[in-house]
């Protein structure tokens with residue numbers, strides 16, 4: 162192997178070169194960290210997702226040499242835009258970072274003075290509209306930029322008039338959240354886009370967990386949303402600290418201005434060269450996946466769980482669809498008789514050996530999700546659940 166710094170002075174003998182000497186590989190085990198079988202979801206708290214070999218290879222090759230980060234971000238963005246059928250693309254350090262950058266882009270565009278002043282919004286549009294029904298923990302990423310969230314509608318729902326009345330000269334953008342927060346009484350995205358377009362206000366869709374289906378990568382922007390945001394570390398199985406901002410070229414350019422390495426609001430949300438090549442590999446892989454075969458596998462796992470749990474007293478196991486994020490993927494709903502038993506079972510799975518994470522559902526049920534399992538783990542989940550159900554009557 163050619164030394165990286167072959168022209169450098171020779172080291173005094175006895176001083177080991179960096180990276181040589183006793184090999185100490187840090188692993189979860191050496192740190193006393195127990196691995197967790199994830200039958201829950203692509204949760205950030207559990208590590209997002211598991212990266213496949215092609216993503217790891219891309220990250221490893223990215224880590225091996227210096228490049229111009231701006232140029233790489235631009236080139237990767239072009240490739241991802243092509244692959245996903247969008248006008249332009251920017252890689253953020255996650256969907257939440259995408260929310261910060263998209264908000265900054267809509268308030269300050271590329272104004273070089275404005276971009277160093279957040280959260281001071283003097284002279285900029287200072288409001289972002291969110292339907293009351295869509296309010297959730299992630300909207301802090303929008304408020305972080307300094308904008309005020311103006312709510313449209315109430316708990317009961319949102320009308321066209323509610324949204325029209327919320328729009329003013331201060332409106333920088335309308336955020337639409339897609340996922341567990343969607344309700345039948347919300348103002349549908351089609352209507353939101355139509356009203357926003359009439360007022361020349363961009364609509365940003367937080368679609369962080371809206372994969373599968375892969376077509377969603379262009380669905381929201383084709384509907385007329387200005388930008389759609391996705392997590393790289395959920396079903397895309399890219400680096401956990403990566404995300405996609407997809408859509409309108411002028412806004413993507415503005416995201417670039419507000420993002421690392423510029424001294425701007427996005428500077429602390431760095432996307433490294435490793436994440437850039439990693440997420441590109443992940444998008445390429447995801448688009449090429451046989452999603453039908455994958456779904457058949459999920460259906461099989463759910464049937465296997467339901468059959469295995471059938472006939473256990475006090476337990477009702479059945480297929481549920483779609484899952485909590487609205488992904489068109491089946492999962493198993495296991496309903497027990499009491500909240501106490503459910504809570505005890507969930508806690509026992511999590512603290513047992515091996516540790517297994519499952520999702521609580523409603524008052525007395527839990528969900529088993531096949532999406533995040535590795536080969537062989539569906540069997541372990543079933544065996545452990547049956548064992549725990551026996552121990553906790």
Ligand SMILES: *Cc1c(COP(=O)(O)O)cnc(C)c1O
Nearest residue numbers: 255256257258299340369370392
């Ligand atoms: C996961 C998620 C986010 C945050 O995504 P990151 O990639 O972890 O930053 C934002 N919004 C919703 C609806 C999510 O599900």
